[in-house]
Amino acid sequence: MKRPVALALAALVPALACAQEVTLRLVSAFPENQHYVKRTTDWIEKLNKEAKGTLQINFIGGPKAIPTFEVGNAVKTGVVDLALSTGAFYTNVMPEADILKLSETSAAEQRANGGYDLINRIWAEKGNMRYLAKVVEFTPFHLYLNKKIDKPDLTGLKIRITPVYREFFQTLGASVMTTAPGEVYTALERGVIDGYGWPIHALFDLNWQEKTKFRVDPGFYNAEVSLIMNLDKYKALPPKVRQVLDQESLAYEKQNDYWKSYNQNEAKRQAQAGIQTISFDAATSKAYVEKAKDVGWANAIKASPQYGAQLKKVLEKAP
Numbered sequence: 001m002k003r004p005v006a007l008a009l010a011a012l013v014p015a016l017a018c019a020q021e022v023t024l025r026l027v028s029a030f031p032e033n034q035h036y037v038k039r040t041t042d043w044i045e046k047l048n049k050e051a052k053g054t055l056q057i058n059f060i061g062g063p064k065a066i067p068t069f070e071v072g073n074a075v076k077t078g079v080v081d082l083a084l085s086t087g088a089f090y091t092n093v094m095p096e097a098d099i100l101k102l103s104e105t106s107a108a109e110q111r112a113n114g115g116y117d118l119i120n121r122i123w124a125e126k127g128n129m130r131y132l133a134k135v136v137e138f139t140p141f142h143l144y145l146n147k148k149i150d151k152p153d154l155t156g157l158k159i160r161i162t163p164v165y166r167e168f169f170q171t172l173g174a175s176v177m178t179t180a181p182g183e184v185y186t187a188l189e190r191g192v193i194d195g196y197g198w199p200i201h202a203l204f205d206l207n208w209q210e211k212t213k214f215r216v217d218p219g220f221y222n223a224e225v226s227l228i229m230n231l232d233k234y235k236a237l238p239p240k241v242r243q244v245l246d247q248e249s250l251a252y253e254k255q256n257d258y259w260k261s262y263n264q265n266e267a268k269r270q271a272q273a274g275i276q277t278i279s280f281d282a283a284t285s286k287a288y289v290e291k292a293k294d295v296g297w298a299n300a301i302k303a304s305p306q307y308g309a310q311l312k313k314v315l316e317k318a319p
């Protein structure tokens, strides 16, 4: 009697191990109608098909599920497993989160030059997070305005910001107000703000073109949106599941060239929607972009004496 039972058990164990499908919960710090979320839910759908029996991702929702600026802490503490966010939304977890906007090297280059590993060391130590993949890049930020300016002077203007733009716009004389993307439309409608910082794209997702007169050129910095994960959860994944997640995340990151043509189109769409561009002479434009960068790095190094300079080495393009 003894042997058949043992044999049956031995046969059962690997079967049980294989049958373990892991389900992870993902939230978005961006509103659900934003293009980023559509791309991410498409990615999830594909992953759920390909990794059936191994890994499933369950999209919980956008800021209605977890408010934009609380998503980072939700990932850190494991309230959710995964999030789609930008670093600017979780500087309350660690100031380093907002430094990635200063990237001049691409995500692919950062995987090769030690940047990705450094980011993951910092994200693990300070945020209890795994930085899985960057899924938006090659995308400058711009200043959008409803009042005309003829030089980069924002004195007397109230501008909606996130940490991305704070020091730069303040240096230009603006008074600033932090809001999540979901609150910008109403602020514009009520005339509470004279403008806002935002990438070159995704303005239409939230209908801001209806309430926007000008875009200031050139753009500055490089928008970073990524998939982040609770580190304990990541470490506890069976190796096979972790491998699938890493692979699928990398595959998503590798699509980032998408944004180059998308952004050109978005600029055209803005012009068609009647958004006028404000630009300065060449010297002023150059000084504007340099100021953004200088102010950004000065603040990064002040905010993170520990890692600011190390990040600069891997994010900055060699001159």
Ligand code: 173
Pocket (backbone or CB within 6 Å): 086, 088, 089, 161, 162, 163, 164, 180, 181, 197, 198, 199, 223, 224, 225
């Ligand atoms: O303006 C913002 O809300 C912001 O910081 C951001 C960052 C990356 C992509 C889109 C918006």
